[in-house]
Amino acid sequence: MTMVTPGSSPSPDPDLVQTILLSLRRKQGTWVAWAQGCQTLQQAKLTPQQIFEETGFEPIQQNQIVVAEQVYQSILKAGLSDKAQAHFDQRGSDLLYELRVLSQADRARVAEFTLKHGLEADEVRELVKPVKEYSYRKENPPGFGDGPGDAIAFHFWKLARQKDDLQDRSRLIAQGLRFADSDGARQQIETLLTDFTVVKEQPAPTLPLYRLETETDLPRIIPVVGQMPLTIDDLKAVPVAVPENPFGMVTFSGTGAWIAVPGWQVIFQSEDPVGLLTRARQLPNYPAEAADEPVLVIVDRANREWQDDGYFLVAQAEQLTMHWSPSPIDAPILGKVVLILRPKRILDEDYNRQPWQLDE
Structure with a gap:
């Protein structure tokens, strides 16, 4: 989860900013107060690096406590025992951070559960995935x-x-x-x-990973002026398209962006494809030994029928996530993952800019 960006609320008073900086520098108050202080400093347009230089709170620590504080507020709304509330008021931000992927109700129940069993954050990190997957089931397994x-x-x-x-x-x-x-x-x-029968579970399908290998696989995006006849004003109104690495994405002054994808058959067969940018390690069942790199996930929003040989986009705790299940899931399907695109590898980019030399 990324750093919380400053909202549109008015910037805090400069005196308040200095008070918060001093409090954070001295580690005064609870971690909840630290997280709220970091959010206030972000609203004052301080970058995570500036906050680190002023307080000693590293950017990764800022992110953790801010996200954990948001989780904490959500479980307070869902309902938390006095004992659990008293505990998490003072400690446990690392544990709450691991609950961020769960729904609000599951966050509260798992928070209580962790205290009951005395679990550490590392253990919770491994156990939230089974809880999340269990919530997708249409009905509980027998017993x-x-x-x-x-x-x-x-x-x-x-x-x-x-x-x-x-x-x-x-x-x-x-x-x-x-x-x-x-x-x-x-x-x-x-x-x-007493029953030693071995039941091998259906393995998860292989992720549909592809990598761009040649320059021709990455078409250039060109903005369209319109249908002739056109005027000079029409031509001037077209924005400049500046591709961004690693996928050649183009942004413009409106609310959106374009991105170039090769015309493979699976793309043509998609009725309503959309793209999502993420990191490879955020993918389900991604090989642990594989490199973590940016990837582009193409989802066909028109394909919402469950199949056991594919991954689907669903919503969990109001966040989009990819999920595979060997049996039908209860969560609404928002689309099927049809392609996961890796960035192309070019050893010498300048070579592709040189004119071809032909022997006579």
Whole structure:
């Protein structure tokens, strides 16, 4: 999640800015006050680097506490016990930051759950994904309930069923029993102690990754003046198109942008394609050993029918996310991912600008 950009509210009073800077420099108050102070400084047009130089709060730390504070405010609205509220008032910003991908209701339930089990942020980071995926299901699996504990228990139940190594299987069963909230979930997991059947889960489909390899694969975007006959004023009204790396995106003074995509068949078959820019590591099931680089995700908004061989764009906590499921999902489908485009690799860009030399 990126830094929160300053809003359109009036700039804070200069004296207030200096007071906040001094308070942050001295680490006065709670982390919630620090986060609110950072947001006020952003509204005063201070950059994250300037805030760092004035207070010692690194940009990555500013981002973490600001996002965590937003999560905290959302779970307060959803409802939080007095014990949990007292705890998160004073500590736990790193833990709350990991809950940012969940819905408001799930954030509150998982926050309570983390305190109950004494979880650290690293553990929570690994467990929020099963909770998020569980929320996509149309109905709960037999024996498992609605709580985050059962969602996590179901995750370990599935993993255990896939293992034929008894040591690995036992470890996963123990994890499932540790987190299960309901008796039904415990009973489902305990059946694995006597049922050693190995059930291999359907593997996630391969991400449709492509890379531009040649200069001709990246067409240049040219603005259209209109239909002849045209006037000089028509010509002057056309904005200058300045492509931006790495995908040749073009912005203009209006509210939008164009981007060049090769005319591959999968693009032509899309009825309503739109592009989303993201980082490769933000993709689901992206190979851990692969390089993290900017990618362009093409989504066909007209294709909203679930299929088990594709990834789909859905909304989670009012944020767009890509998701794959081997069974129909309950969350509304906003479009199908038809293409993920990597930037082209050119070893010598100046070479492509040189005129061709032909031997006589």
